[in-house]
Amino acid sequence: MKRKQKRYEALVHIYSPDLYRYAYWICRDPDIAKDLVQETCLRAWKNLDSLLDDNSVKGWLFTILRRENARRFERKRLPLVDLDDFEIADQYDCSKEMENELLGRKIALLANEYKEPLLLQLIAGFTAEEIAIQLDLNKNTVLTRLFRAKNLLKSSLTSVTDKNGEAHG
Template sequence: MDKQRKYEALVRAYHRDLFRYAYWLCKDKSIAEDLVQETCLRAWKSLDSLQDEKAAKSWLITILRRENARRFERKQFDLVDIDDFGNEAKVSDDPHHQQEWLQAQIMKLDVEYREPLFLQVVGGFSGEEIGDILDLNKNTVMTRLFRARNQLKDMMESSASPRGQQNG
Protein backbone atom coordinates (compact mmCIF):
# COMPACT_ATOMS: atom_id res chain seq x y z
CA MET A 1 0.00 0.00 0.00
CA ASP A 2 1.40 3.41 -0.88
CA LYS A 3 1.99 6.06 1.77
CA GLN A 4 -1.04 8.19 0.86
CA ARG A 5 -3.50 5.29 1.10
CA LYS A 6 -1.93 4.00 4.29
CA TYR A 7 -2.25 7.46 5.85
CA GLU A 8 -5.85 7.91 4.71
CA ALA A 9 -6.78 4.50 6.11
CA LEU A 10 -5.23 5.40 9.49
CA VAL A 11 -7.01 8.74 9.67
CA ARG A 12 -10.33 7.19 8.68
CA ALA A 13 -9.98 4.40 11.23
CA TYR A 14 -8.81 6.45 14.22
CA HIS A 15 -9.91 10.06 13.75
CA ARG A 16 -12.90 9.70 16.07
CA ASP A 17 -10.82 8.06 18.82
CA LEU A 18 -8.14 10.74 18.48
CA PHE A 19 -10.69 13.52 18.79
CA ARG A 20 -12.37 11.90 21.81
CA TYR A 21 -9.02 11.55 23.57
CA ALA A 22 -7.92 15.08 22.63
CA TYR A 23 -11.19 16.52 23.91
CA TRP A 24 -10.81 14.58 27.14
CA LEU A 25 -7.32 16.06 27.58
CA CYS A 26 -8.22 19.70 26.95
CA LYS A 27 -12.03 19.99 27.35
CA ASP A 28 -12.17 22.43 24.41
CA LYS A 29 -13.53 21.43 21.00
CA SER A 30 -11.38 23.79 18.92
CA ILE A 31 -8.18 22.91 20.78
CA ALA A 32 -9.05 19.21 20.42
CA GLU A 33 -9.50 19.68 16.67
CA ASP A 34 -6.14 21.47 16.48
CA LEU A 35 -4.46 18.67 18.44
CA VAL A 36 -5.89 16.07 16.08
CA GLN A 37 -4.72 18.07 13.05
CA GLU A 38 -1.21 18.41 14.49
CA THR A 39 -1.23 14.70 15.31
CA CYS A 40 -2.23 13.83 11.76
CA LEU A 41 0.48 16.08 10.35
CA ARG A 42 3.16 14.47 12.53
CA ALA A 43 1.81 11.02 11.68
CA TRP A 44 2.13 11.81 7.97
CA LYS A 45 5.71 13.03 8.42
CA SER A 46 6.76 9.96 10.38
CA LEU A 47 4.51 7.33 8.81
CA ASP A 48 7.52 5.30 7.72
CA SER A 49 8.44 4.78 11.39
CA LEU A 50 5.20 2.84 12.01
CA GLN A 51 6.45 -0.73 11.77
CA ASP A 52 3.45 -2.66 13.05
CA GLU A 53 0.06 -1.53 11.78
CA LYS A 54 -1.60 -3.32 14.71
CA ALA A 55 0.06 -0.75 16.97
CA ALA A 56 -1.25 2.20 14.92
CA LYS A 57 -3.82 3.34 17.47
CA SER A 58 -1.38 3.47 20.37
CA TRP A 59 1.22 5.09 18.06
CA LEU A 60 -1.26 7.84 17.17
CA ILE A 61 -2.36 8.32 20.80
CA THR A 62 1.30 8.70 21.79
CA ILE A 63 1.78 11.35 19.10
CA LEU A 64 -1.33 13.15 20.34
CA ARG A 65 -0.10 13.10 23.96
CA ARG A 66 3.20 14.61 22.86
CA GLU A 67 1.41 17.27 20.82
CA ASN A 68 -0.63 18.16 23.87
CA ALA A 69 2.57 18.47 25.92
CA ARG A 70 4.07 20.72 23.22
CA ARG A 71 1.00 22.93 23.50
CA PHE A 72 1.95 23.70 27.10
CA GLU A 73 5.59 24.24 26.18
CA ARG A 74 4.61 26.83 23.56
CA LYS A 75 2.06 28.78 25.54
CA GLN A 76 1.13 29.39 29.15
CA PHE A 77 -2.55 28.94 29.88
CA ASP A 78 -4.58 30.19 32.79
CA LEU A 79 -5.46 27.31 35.05
CA VAL A 80 -9.15 26.98 35.70
CA ASP A 81 -10.70 24.82 38.39
CA ILE A 82 -13.13 22.18 37.30
CA ASP A 83 -16.73 23.25 37.84
CA ASP A 84 -17.94 22.25 41.24
CA PHE A 85 -21.21 20.40 40.93
CA GLY A 86 -22.37 21.58 44.31
CA ASN A 87 -22.89 19.36 47.28
CA GLU A 88 -21.75 15.90 46.23
CA ALA A 89 -24.15 14.34 48.68
CA LYS A 90 -26.98 15.45 46.40
CA VAL A 91 -26.20 12.94 43.66
CA SER A 92 -29.36 12.63 41.61
CA ASP A 93 -30.92 9.46 40.25
CA ASP A 94 -30.92 11.15 36.83
CA PRO A 95 -28.38 9.31 34.62
CA HIS A 96 -27.13 12.59 33.13
CA HIS A 97 -26.38 14.01 36.59
CA GLN A 98 -24.77 10.75 37.65
CA GLN A 99 -22.51 10.87 34.60
CA GLU A 100 -21.58 14.50 35.31
CA TRP A 101 -20.85 13.63 38.92
CA LEU A 102 -18.71 10.64 37.92
CA GLN A 103 -16.77 12.73 35.39
CA ALA A 104 -16.14 15.36 38.07
CA GLN A 105 -14.86 12.67 40.45
CA ILE A 106 -12.59 11.22 37.76
CA MET A 107 -11.18 14.67 37.09
CA LYS A 108 -10.31 14.94 40.80
CA LEU A 109 -7.97 11.96 40.49
CA ASP A 110 -4.29 12.70 40.06
CA VAL A 111 -3.31 12.57 36.38
CA GLU A 112 -1.17 9.49 37.06
CA TYR A 113 -4.37 7.60 37.90
CA ARG A 114 -6.83 9.45 35.68
CA GLU A 115 -5.00 8.95 32.39
CA PRO A 116 -4.57 5.15 32.53
CA LEU A 117 -8.20 4.79 33.66
CA PHE A 118 -9.41 6.88 30.73
CA LEU A 119 -7.25 4.98 28.25
CA GLN A 120 -8.64 1.68 29.50
CA VAL A 121 -12.30 2.59 29.88
CA VAL A 122 -12.79 4.94 26.94
CA GLY A 123 -9.89 3.98 24.69
CA GLY A 124 -10.25 0.25 25.22
CA PHE A 125 -6.51 -0.25 25.61
CA SER A 126 -5.01 -3.20 27.48
CA GLY A 127 -2.63 -2.71 30.39
CA GLU A 128 0.31 -3.48 28.14
CA GLU A 129 -0.82 -0.98 25.48
CA ILE A 130 -1.34 1.69 28.13
CA GLY A 131 2.18 0.99 29.36
CA ASP A 132 3.52 1.53 25.84
CA ILE A 133 1.58 4.78 25.44
CA LEU A 134 2.58 6.19 28.83
CA ASP A 135 6.06 4.70 28.80
CA LEU A 136 5.40 2.64 31.94
CA ASN A 137 5.68 -1.06 32.66
CA LYS A 138 2.48 -3.09 32.76
CA ASN A 139 2.64 -3.70 36.53
CA THR A 140 2.78 0.04 37.19
CA VAL A 141 -0.20 0.57 34.91
CA MET A 142 -2.21 -2.16 36.63
CA THR A 143 -1.37 -0.72 40.07
CA ARG A 144 -2.49 2.74 38.97
CA LEU A 145 -5.73 1.36 37.54
CA PHE A 146 -6.39 -0.49 40.81
CA ARG A 147 -5.73 2.65 42.86
CA ALA A 148 -7.86 4.81 40.56
CA ARG A 149 -10.82 2.47 40.94
CA ASN A 150 -10.36 2.31 44.71
CA GLN A 151 -10.26 6.10 44.95
CA LEU A 152 -13.44 6.35 42.88
CA LYS A 153 -15.09 3.71 45.05
CA ASP A 154 -14.13 5.67 48.19
CA MET A 155 -15.54 8.87 46.66
CA MET A 156 -18.80 7.11 45.84
CA GLU A 157 -19.08 5.63 49.33
CA SER A 158 -18.32 8.94 51.04
CA SER A 159 -20.93 10.76 48.95
CA ALA A 160 -23.51 8.04 49.62
CA SER A 161 -23.04 7.93 53.40
CA PRO A 162 -24.65 11.33 54.14
CA ARG A 163 -27.71 10.26 52.14
CA GLY A 164 -27.92 7.01 54.07
CA GLN A 165 -27.75 8.88 57.39
CA GLN A 166 -30.60 11.18 56.36
CA ASN A 167 -32.84 8.18 55.68
CA GLY A 168 -32.08 6.44 58.97
Protein backbone atom coordinates in the same frame (compact mmCIF):
# COMPACT_ATOMS: atom_id res chain seq x y z
CA MET B 1 2.44 8.87 -2.84
CA LYS B 2 -1.07 7.64 -3.57
CA ARG B 3 -0.47 4.47 -1.52
CA LYS B 4 0.74 6.56 1.42
CA GLN B 5 -2.32 8.79 1.18
CA LYS B 6 -4.74 5.83 1.12
CA ARG B 7 -2.98 4.26 4.13
CA TYR B 8 -3.12 7.57 5.99
CA GLU B 9 -6.79 8.18 5.20
CA ALA B 10 -7.71 4.68 6.36
CA LEU B 11 -5.87 5.18 9.66
CA VAL B 12 -7.41 8.59 10.28
CA HIS B 13 -10.88 7.29 9.44
CA ILE B 14 -10.52 4.39 11.88
CA TYR B 15 -8.86 6.16 14.81
CA SER B 16 -9.90 9.82 14.76
CA PRO B 17 -13.11 9.28 16.83
CA ASP B 18 -11.09 7.54 19.58
CA LEU B 19 -8.38 10.19 19.37
CA TYR B 20 -10.98 12.95 19.75
CA ARG B 21 -12.64 11.28 22.75
CA TYR B 22 -9.28 10.86 24.47
CA ALA B 23 -8.20 14.41 23.61
CA TYR B 24 -11.46 15.78 24.98
CA TRP B 25 -11.02 13.84 28.22
CA ILE B 26 -7.54 15.18 28.79
CA CYS B 27 -8.29 18.82 27.96
CA ARG B 28 -12.08 19.09 28.54
CA ASP B 29 -12.40 21.60 25.69
CA PRO B 30 -13.91 20.57 22.32
CA ASP B 31 -11.93 23.14 20.32
CA ILE B 32 -8.60 22.20 21.89
CA ALA B 33 -9.46 18.52 21.43
CA LYS B 34 -10.08 19.10 17.71
CA ASP B 35 -6.78 21.00 17.45
CA LEU B 36 -4.94 18.17 19.22
CA VAL B 37 -6.39 15.59 16.84
CA GLN B 38 -5.55 17.78 13.86
CA GLU B 39 -1.96 18.25 15.06
CA THR B 40 -1.73 14.51 15.73
CA CYS B 41 -2.93 13.72 12.21
CA LEU B 42 -0.53 16.23 10.70
CA ARG B 43 2.41 14.78 12.60
CA ALA B 44 1.27 11.26 11.69
CA TRP B 45 1.19 12.20 7.99
CA LYS B 46 4.70 13.65 8.18
CA ASN B 47 6.04 10.55 9.94
CA LEU B 48 3.92 7.83 8.35
CA ASP B 49 6.94 6.26 6.67
CA SER B 50 8.45 5.61 10.10
CA LEU B 51 5.46 3.43 11.05
CA LEU B 52 6.67 -0.02 10.07
CA ASP B 53 3.96 -2.14 11.68
CA ASP B 54 0.31 -1.27 11.11
CA ASN B 55 -0.57 -3.35 14.18
CA SER B 56 1.06 -0.71 16.38
CA VAL B 57 -0.70 2.25 14.75
CA LYS B 58 -3.17 2.86 17.59
CA GLY B 59 -0.45 3.16 20.21
CA TRP B 60 1.65 5.26 17.83
CA LEU B 61 -1.20 7.72 17.26
CA PHE B 62 -2.07 7.99 20.95
CA THR B 63 1.59 8.60 21.77
CA ILE B 64 1.65 11.41 19.22
CA LEU B 65 -1.52 12.89 20.74
CA ARG B 66 -0.13 12.75 24.27
CA ARG B 67 3.06 14.46 23.10
CA GLU B 68 1.05 17.11 21.24
CA ASN B 69 -0.86 17.79 24.44
CA ALA B 70 2.42 18.13 26.35
CA ARG B 71 3.72 20.54 23.67
CA ARG B 72 0.66 22.67 24.22
CA PHE B 73 1.90 23.38 27.74
CA GLU B 74 5.47 23.92 26.60
CA ARG B 75 4.37 26.62 24.14
CA LYS B 76 2.37 28.62 26.65
CA ARG B 77 0.98 28.41 30.10
CA LEU B 78 -2.79 27.98 29.85
CA PRO B 79 -5.13 29.33 32.51
CA LEU B 80 -6.55 26.76 34.86
CA VAL B 81 -10.16 25.89 34.19
CA ASP B 82 -12.61 25.60 37.03
CA LEU B 83 -14.54 22.37 36.54
CA ASP B 84 -17.63 24.09 37.89
CA ASP B 85 -17.72 26.17 34.69
CA PHE B 86 -18.78 23.17 32.62
CA GLU B 87 -22.49 23.23 31.97
CA ILE B 88 -24.65 20.14 32.17
CA ALA B 89 -26.39 19.63 28.85
CA ASP B 90 -30.17 19.45 28.87
CA GLN B 91 -31.01 16.04 27.51
CA TYR B 92 -33.89 13.64 27.81
CA ASP B 93 -32.22 11.71 30.65
CA CYS B 94 -30.99 14.43 32.99
CA SER B 95 -30.07 12.05 35.83
CA LYS B 96 -27.85 9.94 33.54
CA GLU B 97 -26.24 13.13 32.20
CA MET B 98 -25.62 14.32 35.77
CA GLU B 99 -24.04 10.97 36.66
CA ASN B 100 -21.74 11.21 33.63
CA GLU B 101 -20.84 14.79 34.53
CA LEU B 102 -20.07 13.80 38.11
CA LEU B 103 -17.94 10.88 36.93
CA GLY B 104 -16.10 13.16 34.51
CA ARG B 105 -15.38 15.66 37.27
CA LYS B 106 -14.15 12.96 39.61
CA ILE B 107 -11.87 11.51 36.92
CA ALA B 108 -10.53 14.98 36.16
CA LEU B 109 -9.61 15.41 39.84
CA LEU B 110 -7.49 12.26 39.93
CA ALA B 111 -3.72 12.70 39.99
CA ASN B 112 -2.20 12.29 36.52
CA GLU B 113 -0.47 9.07 37.54
CA TYR B 114 -3.94 7.52 37.98
CA LYS B 115 -5.94 9.51 35.45
CA GLU B 116 -3.72 8.86 32.45
CA PRO B 117 -3.75 5.04 32.55
CA LEU B 118 -7.45 5.04 33.41
CA LEU B 119 -8.33 7.21 30.40
CA LEU B 120 -6.11 5.17 28.12
CA GLN B 121 -8.03 2.09 29.23
CA LEU B 122 -11.55 3.57 29.26
CA ILE B 123 -11.40 5.87 26.26
CA ALA B 124 -8.84 4.22 24.00
CA GLY B 125 -9.42 0.63 25.04
CA PHE B 126 -5.74 -0.13 25.62
CA THR B 127 -4.73 -3.20 27.63
CA ALA B 128 -2.51 -2.83 30.68
CA GLU B 129 0.42 -4.06 28.60
CA GLU B 130 -0.23 -1.45 25.90
CA ILE B 131 -0.61 1.29 28.52
CA ALA B 132 2.71 0.23 30.05
CA ILE B 133 4.37 0.72 26.67
CA GLN B 134 2.60 4.06 26.11
CA LEU B 135 3.64 5.45 29.49
CA ASP B 136 7.00 3.68 29.69
CA LEU B 137 6.01 1.88 32.88
CA ASN B 138 6.09 -1.67 34.18
CA LYS B 139 2.85 -3.58 33.49
CA ASN B 140 2.39 -4.27 37.22
CA THR B 141 2.72 -0.55 37.94
CA VAL B 142 -0.03 0.13 35.41
CA LEU B 143 -2.26 -2.53 36.95
CA THR B 144 -1.70 -1.04 40.41
CA ARG B 145 -2.48 2.46 39.19
CA LEU B 146 -5.65 1.29 37.42
CA PHE B 147 -6.75 -0.50 40.59
CA ARG B 148 -6.06 2.56 42.73
CA ALA B 149 -7.74 4.91 40.25
CA LYS B 150 -10.90 2.82 40.27
CA ASN B 151 -10.88 2.59 44.06
CA LEU B 152 -10.36 6.34 44.41
CA LEU B 153 -13.26 6.96 42.04
CA LYS B 154 -15.45 4.48 43.86
CA SER B 155 -14.80 6.01 47.27
CA SER B 156 -15.13 9.54 45.90
CA LEU B 157 -18.47 8.73 44.28
CA THR B 158 -19.64 6.88 47.40
CA SER B 159 -18.87 9.90 49.57
CA VAL B 160 -20.86 12.14 47.22
CA THR B 161 -23.91 9.88 47.29
CA ASP B 162 -23.59 9.51 51.08
CA LYS B 163 -23.72 13.29 51.39
CA ASN B 164 -26.87 13.29 49.29
CA GLY B 165 -28.53 10.91 51.73
CA GLU B 166 -28.73 7.89 49.46
CA ALA B 167 -28.51 4.45 51.02
CA HIS B 168 -25.79 1.99 50.11
CA GLY B 169 -26.10 -1.72 50.45
